[in-house]
Amino acid sequence: MKRKKQRNPINDALRLLKYRIRSENELRFRLKEKGYESEEIEKTISYLKEKGFIDDEKFAYLYVYDSLTLHKKGPFxxxxxxxxxxxxxxxxxxxxxxxxxxxxxxxxxxxxxxGMDEKKARELLYRKGFGGE
Known part of the structure; x- marks a missing residue:
């Protein structure tokens, strides 16, 4: 007889973080989607921040670095x-x-x-978020 798994917001959050680093608000939203109450979510977020699993500064830095160098997106x-x-x-x-x-x-x-002409290059850079310079 299978025992039904008990839902745990920390385990669900860690499972999400296993795939990639996430922002605090992104994690909050995902836990809310899974049906957790606000109080449970806030306790989970506090615990994960305390343990170093959530760090918006680190998340933002890594996101910017990867987006710029790997995905060639502009700052805007x-x-x-x-x-x-x-x-x-x-x-x-x-x-x-x-x-x-x-x-x-x-x-x-x-x-x-x-290899692009100047007009096309400028348009592409603008679309990718590099601004109008």
């Missing part, structure tokens, strides 16, 4: 995506600033637009 687009994930504006600004100090933005732009 990345900022919008992080806002949608519920990361505070000051954390986003700080993460973008740190990554831009480490990464050659001009080199990334050149990689993206290699």
């Amino acid at each position: 687009r990345i900022k919008l995506e992080l806002k949608k994930l519920g990361v505070d504006e000051y954390i986003i600004e700080d993460a973008i600033k740190k990554v831009l100090e480490e990464v050659d933005l001009e080199e990334i732009k050149k990689e993206i637009t290699k």
Whole structure:
């Protein structure tokens, strides 16, 4: 006879974090979707923050770094995506600033637009969130 698994918000949260790092608000939303009460969710979030499983600064930095270097997204687009994930504006600004100090933005732009005429290159960069420069 199978025993029914008892739901546990910490286990569900850790399962979500196993796949990739997540923002605090993103995790809060996902736990709410799973039907947990607000009080349970807040206790879980506090516990996970205390244990170092949730860190929006680290999350934002890694998200910005990967988005810029691997996915070739621009700072404006990345900022919008992080806002949608519920990361505070000051954390986003700080993460973008740190990554831009480490990464050659001009080199990334050149990689993206290699062999394109100037007009198409400018349009592509704008669509990818690099602004109008």
